[in-house]
Amino acid sequence: MENKYDVIIIGAGVAGLNAAYELASKGFTVAIIESKPRNKIGDKTCGDAIGLHHFKELGWEPPSNVIDHKYKGVKVYSPSEKYGVVVPGEGVSVNRVKFGQWMLKRAEDHGAVLLDKHVLVGVTYDENGIKSVKVKPIGKNEVIELFGKAFIDASGAKPALRTKLPLEWPISDRPYMTDYNIAYREVLELEKPLEEDIEYAVIYLNTEIAPGGYWWLFPKSSDGKIVNVGLGVIWGVNNYNPRKKYEQYLKNRFKGKLLHVGGGMVPTRRPLPTLVWKNVGVVGDAAYTVNPVHGGGIGSSLQASSIVARHMANALEEGEVDEYTMWRANHEYMHVYGAKQASLDILRMYLQKLSNEDFEWILKNKIVDGRTLYDLGTKASLVEEIVHNMSALLKLLSRPSLLNMLRIVKNYMNKVKELYLDKYPDTPDKLQQWIEEVDKTFDEYRQLIKYDPGSRVLW
Numbered sequence: 001m002e003n004k005y006d007v008i009i010i011g012a013g014v015a016g017l018n019a020a021y022e023l024a025s026k027g028f029t030v031a032i033i034e035s036k037p038r039n040k041i042g043d044k045t046c047g048d049a050i051g052l053h054h055f056k057e058l059g060w061e062p063p064s065n066v067i068d069h070k071y072k073g074v075k076v077y078s079p080s081e082k083y084g085v086v087v088p089g090e091g092v093s094v095n096r097v098k099f100g101q102w103m104l105k106r107a108e109d110h111g112a113v114l115l116d117k118h119v120l121v122g123v124t125y126d127e128n129g130i131k132s133v134k135v136k137p138i139g140k141n142e143v144i145e146l147f148g149k150a151f152i153d154a155s156g157a158k159p160a161l162r163t164k165l166p167l168e169w170p171i172s173d174r175p176y177m178t179d180y181n182i183a184y185r186e187v188l189e190l191e192k193p194l195e196e197d198i199e200y201a202v203i204y205l206n207t208e209i210a211p212g213g214y215w216w217l218f219p220k221s222s223d224g225k226i227v228n229v230g231l232g233v234i235w236g237v238n239n240y241n242p243r244k245k246y247e248q249y250l251k252n253r254f255k256g257k258l259l260h261v262g263g264g265m266v267p268t269r270r271p272l273p274t275l276v277w278k279n280v281g282v283v284g285d286a287a288y289t290v291n292p293v294h295g296g297g298i299g300s301s302l303q304a305s306s307i308v309a310r311h312m313a314n315a316l317e318e319g320e321v322d323e324y325t326m327w328r329a330n331h332e333y334m335h336v337y338g339a340k341q342a343s344l345d346i347l348r349m350y351l352q353k354l355s356n357e358d359f360e361w362i363l364k365n366k367i368v369d370g371r372t373l374y375d376l377g378t379k380a381s382l383v384e385e386i387v388h389n390m391s392a393l394l395k396l397l398s399r400p401s402l403l404n405m406l407r408i409v410k411n412y413m414n415k416v417k418e419l420y421l422d423k424y425p426d427t428p429d430k431l432q433q434w435i436e437e438v439d440k441t442f443d444e445y446r447q448l449i450k451y452d453p454g455s456r457v458l459w
């Protein structure tokens with residue numbers, strides 16, 4: 001086995017495989033380290049839904065045989081399930097294993113090397129960056145050292161590489177537990193096929209069933225027989241257990257043959273302050289590139305990994321890989337997704353404070369329509385219209401606290417967007433100062449809405 005590569009990527013999820021393809025297709029030698037066996041690559045507990053706009057933005061799309069089902073949009077229901085809103089926007093349900101296998105083949109066809117059943121166990125570094133990674137083949141009593149010019153952490157929600165780096169490196173950021181949702185989901189072949197909503201991915205807001213998250217019903221076949229049902233709850237609060245919640249509220253409602261079951265976690269927060277540091281890039285869930293409100297991360301993982309890989313390739317070509325030569329990757333990511341994501345982190349915390357009564361009221365009174373929700377998702381601005389509509393009603397119903405909070409949310413969403421777009425530092429030297437301003441802004445906001453972030457993760 002070779003032990004020297006241009007780039008070593010940890011994790012063969014969508015983010016790692018996409019980065020591997022981008023770099024290998026430009027002629028760099030790439031190794032992908034993955035703990036799963038080859039035939040399990042792609043296997044991931046997920047809702048499997050992705051908006052087609054992501055592929056348009058990426059300029060490529062997966063072959064039709066990896067698509068299980070197509071959606072016209074998303075429906076969002078109130079806790080009583082009496083009131084709903086249709087959010088337009090075409091999407092698909094991907095077959096994660098077939099998608100993963102297709103992405104793996106695409107990377108390998110361009111020369112990337114997969115080391116499956118290998119776990120990252122250690123790292124050596126100095127002030128210039130990572131020198132080598134130590135990986136252990138599963139089932140063998142040996143550790144292999146691999147050397148690279150550059151490294152990418154694409155190891156998912158519990159990052160394996162960046163957490164082994166010094167805390168002074170800003171990519172080793174430690175988030176709050178409440179920055180994550182923990183989830184449980186089942187893929188089932190139903191005894192009684194769905195009759196309604198087959199063409200929509202359906203989200204149910206219900207703080208009893210899914211506190212700090214939502215539960216979902218995503219059809220996976222046009223005959224309504226195969227469904228992906230699951231729920232996500234906020235982590236680190238009241239010891240909520242998503243599996244128990246599923247068994248209590250959803251198990252009896254969706255009976256059938258179990259095709260896949262699993263739990264997982266997903267970061268629901270703003271992105272890492274920088275996706276590059278020294279000779280390291282961080283992409284996908286490891287860099288928290290997930291939409292904080294709906295938890296969708298496939299599309300944004302692909303976007304982030306393309307951007308970081310492209311800048312890393314340029315830096316490798318120039319012969320100098322560090323945060324200075326790759327810095328523009330941050331600007332690009334913040335523009336295409338990161339700033340919106342950070343702004344939606346503000347909204348996410350507000351939504352996590354709402355009660356079932358609030359959600360019922362919002363959907364019953366048609367405070368938001370599908371188009372406005374679509375705009376909110378794509379532009380991340382709390383549209384004047386919503387604030388205006390709610391203001392009138394909230395005054396009428398004398399719910400000033402909700403109205404005040406909403407104004408605060410709007411202000412902070414705008415502030416944060418500005419921080420991630422216009423005020424994002426133009427050089428790495430100003431990053432620390434910017435991080436302090438971001439932290440101050442989020443601390444202020446959390447205090448205003450009385451949001452307790454709880455403890456930091458221990459890894």
Ligand SMILES: Cc1cc2nc3c(=O)[nH]c(=O)nc-3n(C[C@H](O)[C@H](O)[C@H](O)COP(=O)(O)OP(=O)(O)OC[C@H]3O[C@@H](n4cnc5c(N)ncnc54)[C@H](O)[C@@H]3O)c2cc1C
Pocket residue numbers: 010011012013014015016033034035036044045046047048049050118119120121154155156157160183184185230263264265266283284285286290295296297298299301
């Ligand atoms: C329950 C659930 C539902 C979701 N639903 C949706 C949805 O409907 N739509 C959507 O867009 N997104 C959804 N997401 C989010 C989406 O799945 C992720 O954002 C996306 O898959 C992240 O890809 P990734 O490549 O960054 O990470 P991952 O897919 O997690 O890949 C990381 C890889 O790294 C490997 N790895 C980790 N540690 C090591 C190590 N030490 N050594 C070697 N290998 C290692 C892992 O085995 C894994 O293969 C959901 C997430 C969850 C948990």
